Amino acid sequence: MGTFVPGTSKEQRALLEAAGYTSFDDLFSVIPESVYLKKPLPLEEGLSEMETEQSIRALAAKNRTYQAIFRGAGSYDHYIPAIVKRVVSKETFLTAYTPYQAEISQGILQSIFEYQSMICALTGLDVSNASVYDGATATAEAAELCVERKKTRVLISDSVAPEVKKVVMTYAFGRDTDIQVIPEKDGKTSTEALKEMVGPETACVIIQQPNFYGLLEPAEEIGEIAHSVNAKFVMNCNPISLGLLKTPAEVGADLAVGEGQPLGMPIGFGGPYLGFMAATQALMRKLPGRIVGETTDSEGRRAYVLTLQAREQHIKREKASSNICSNEALCALTAAVYLAAMGPQGMKEVAESCMSKAHYLADGLKKAGFGLVYEGEFFHEFVTEGAGSEKLLQKLDEKGILGGLPLGENRILWCCTEKNTREMMDEVIRTAEEVAR
C-alpha cells in the first residue's frame, strides 16, 4: 500500500505508549461499539506511486484530445504563457492555506491585492473580491446581494449561457428569490420586454456580454432601463473581451462578474475555474468572500490583510450574505500572472486576434453555406445554421478538430481564439464546403 505516514510501526507503538494507549483499538475505544467498523473498507488494496501513476495515466489516455478546438460556450481554449504555469506551480503557493496569519502570508495577500487591482483595471470598477468558485456562481452571488427588503425580484436575460442561468436559478431556489427571465429577440435581450418587466420591486437586471450566442448586447440601454427603477445592473463579462471592448463601468454596470478561466487556466473538463466579481464603491460592503486590503504594520511598513471581515460567515453566521470561505485563490493567482504576462498590449492583441479570427471563420462558413443565424456584432463566438451541421461536426472530429457546440436544429455555436490558426480555419471551411456540396 502507499502511505504518507512517516512513522514506522515501531514508532507508532512508541507514540501510542507515550500518549497512554496500549493499541489502536484502545485509542479508538471512545467510539461506540455499534458504529466502530469491524471489517476493512470495501476498497481496493493500495498501490505504489509507480502503479498509481500507470493507472491514472491510463484513465487520461481514455479521453480524446483535439489538435484544434472551435468550441467555447463557457470554457475557452486560450494559449497559456509558460511563465504562468511555472509561477503557479511554486510549492508554497500551492500548499498554503487561506492567509489568516498576515505576518507569514504577505506573499499570498499581496498576490490577491494585485489580482483585485487587475480585475478593477479590466472592468473599470472600484472594488473586487478575492474570487468565488466560477463565473456562474459569481453571477448567482451578484443576484442575491442585490436583493433587499423592498427590492426582491431578479431579472435575468434569456441570452445568458444556460450553464450560468441554471446556477442562478438554483441559488434562487435556495433563498426563495423571485426570479424572472427576460425574453430574447433576435439573439439579444429584448429591451422592449425589459421595459415592461422592470418596476420598483426589481432588484437587478442580469445580462451576459458578449452573450451566449457571442453577440454584443445593447448594454448601455439595458443599464439605463435598470437604473430607471433604481435596480442594479449586473454584467457577466468575458474577461478577454475587456482587453478591447467597453468596460462594464463605461456602460453603467454596478457589478461585473464572470468566468476567469480564459485568463490562463486550462479547459480541464470544467475546472477548477475562477469566478471574478467587481463592484462600484457603493456595493463594497455587500461583496461576498475574502477581500484583501492595504494597511501598515506596527512599524509603519506596508502590509496586506484580509479585511472587511465582518461581512463574512465566521462573524455574521446566519446573517452573512454568503457562506463562502474557500474560494479559488490559486486560480486568481493564475489570472494575475496571466494579466501581468500579457500586459495592456497583450490583452488588446489577444482580444483583437479572437475577434478577427471569429469573423474570418464566420465569413468562410457563410460562403460555404452555413450562414449566421443572428445579425449584429459579435466577439469571438457566433451561431451558424445550415443543412448537414451534424455531419460537418462529425467530419471535423475525424480530422482531430473539435467543432462548435451543436445547439440542435442544424445550428452550431462556434468559438475562435488566438490559438486557432488560419490553416485550421481553412480546413474547417473546406470541410464545410464538402459537406454542403
Place this chain on the structure above:
Amino acid sequence: MNIPEELKYTKSHEWVKEEDGFYVVGLTDYAQEELSDLVFVNLPEVGDEVEAGETFADVESVKAASDVYSPVTGTVAEINEELLDAPEKINEDPYGAWLIKVENVSDTAPLMDCAEYEKLLEEEE
C-alpha cells in the same frame, strides 16, 4: 464605566434621551467597549420607520458585527452622517456620537434608568 444620569437605557445597551421633541439614540460606553474599535456603521435612512425592540442599524468592528435595537417606535428624523466616515467617534465619545433622532414616537421599549442599567452591567460582568 460612564453611565450618565440623565439618559435612559435598554438591556441591549442603547441609550436614549428626549431633546427638542426628538428621541436621540446612541450606543452606551459599555457597548462600544465590548465591540472594541468600530470600523463601520450602517444607519437607516431619514424617513424610515423604526420599531421598539427591533434592529435599525448595525455596527462592525474588525472581529464582530452587531445589530443595534431601537428603544422607540417612530420615524427617523435625522441620522448622524458624520459616523459614516468616522465610526471611531462612537468609541471616543459614545454619548456624544448619537446614531439617529426619532420623531412621531408612539411606543417605547422597556427602559432603565442609570441605576438600573448599572445593576444590569454588574450582573453581566
Place this chain on the structure above:
Amino acid sequence: MKLIFERGQEGRHLSILPKLDVPAYQPDEALLRAQAPALPEVSETEISRHYSALERRAHGVNNGFYPLGSCTMKYNPSIDEEMAALPGFTNVHPLQAEKTVQGALEVLEKMEEKLSAITGLKYFTFQPAAGAHGEFTGLLVIKAYHKDRGDEARKKIIVPDSAHGTNPASAAMCGYEVVNIPSASDGCVDLDALKAAVGPDTAGLMLTNPNTVGIFDKNIEEITRIVHEAGGLCYYDGANLNAVMGIARPGDMGFDVMHLNLHKTFATPHGGGGPGSGPVGVREDLGKFLPGFRPVRGEDGELHLAQPEKSLGSMRSFFGNFLVVVKALTYVTMLGREGVLEASRNAVLNANYMRKALEDIFPAAFPVTCMHEFVISLDKLHKETGVSALDAAKALLDYGIHPPTMYFPLIVHEALMIEPTETETKETMDEAIQAIREIYERAYSDPESLHHAPHHTVIGRPDEVTAARKPKLRYQKEV
C-alpha cells in the same frame, strides 16, 4: 516590497502572441474601451523575480509544520499534481461528446465508488467547489426532499453552538431559520436540548462528528434517531472526516447527506485559499435530487451522463473542480483500504500524543481522548499573565510554525485548536511542543515580548482597524 504595478516601464512586454494571420477586423469605435486597462508592463524576468519574492513571503506545508485545526493541512503528494497536469485531463473540453471523455467520466465514477465505500453513503455529486458550497448543496437536497413530499412546514435547521460559522450561513442561504442548541458540559450534543428543539418544523440537523472540539460524540446514533423520528434529515459536515476513515462511517451513524473536503481529507492542496472540492454524498433514495449530471454506466459498457430524476438544478457550471478530483483519486488509489485506515489512525494518534505532551501546562478544554484534533484554552494563562491566545499564536510564527486555529470554537475561551495530521514526524511534533512550552514560560517571565510578537517576520502585526476603516483595496497610480 514593491507591487508588480510598481515594477516595469511603459511599453515593456513579453513576446507571447504571433502576428495575426487573418485580416484584422475593425469593430465600430463606439464598442471599444476608451483606455487600455492599467495592467503591469513588465518583462518575464521581472515577473519571475516578483513571484519568487512573494513565494518567500508566504508559508506552505512545504515550509514547515501547519497544525491549523479543522483545516487538515497534511502533506500534498507530488504525484497528485503530476497526474492532474496530464494533457489527457487538462485539454478536455467539458462539452465534448460522452464517448470522447470516458476517462474523465471514469474518474468521477471511481471517486464516487471510493467515497461511497469510505462514508457509507451511496451517490455523490462533484459540482460543489468547496466545503461551504457542499453544505449549501446538501441543505438544498434536504429542502428538495421535503418539498417533494409536500411538506413545506419544515423551516428550521438545528445547529449546535459549537458549529463552524458556515453551518448557520449555509442554512440561511436555503431560507432556513437556524436553531442553535447549546452543547453539554462534555462538548457534545445536549440530548435534552435536541429533544426540545425538534418538531414538525425541523428540516434537519447539521453536525460534525468528531465535533469541533475534536471529540467523537458517543450518542451519535441517538442523535440521528431523534431527528429522524421528528421527520428531519441529518447532515454530516465532513470537515473532520480525517479522523474516522476506516474506523466509522457517517452513513452507519445515521446521516443522510454529507459533504467532504477533498482539500482536507484527500490531500489536495489548499492553493492559498482554493480551489477546493466539496463533493456531496447522499443515501440511495436521495440520489434523485442531486444537482448536475452524473456518469452512469450503460448496458453498452460505456459511461453516459444522466440528470437525476428530480435534480435540484446546478450548483456550478459543468462538473465542479474536476482536476482537484483527479488529485484526490490519485491519492486514495495509492492509499487503498489499508492506507486510508493508517492515515486516520495516525492522525488521531498524533493529536493525542501532542495533547498528552502539553497536558501539564495547557490541559485540553475537554480532557478525554480526542480524535484528529484537540482544543486547549489559554484562559488561565491570559488571566495570570495577560498573554492571550493571539499572543501565543503570533509567538509561534517566530519558530517557523503556522499557529493553530485561534478563537474557535466559540464555546471555549482563548481557544487554540491543534491538528497535527498524520503526515508529521514525531520530531516535528516534539519541536512544536518545545516551542509551545517556551512560549508558556515566557508568558510568565517576559509577557511584554509576547504582546509584540512576532519579531522575526517580514512585517509585524498589521493595523487591521485602519484597514477596515479606510479600506484600500486596489493599487491606484499616484498622479
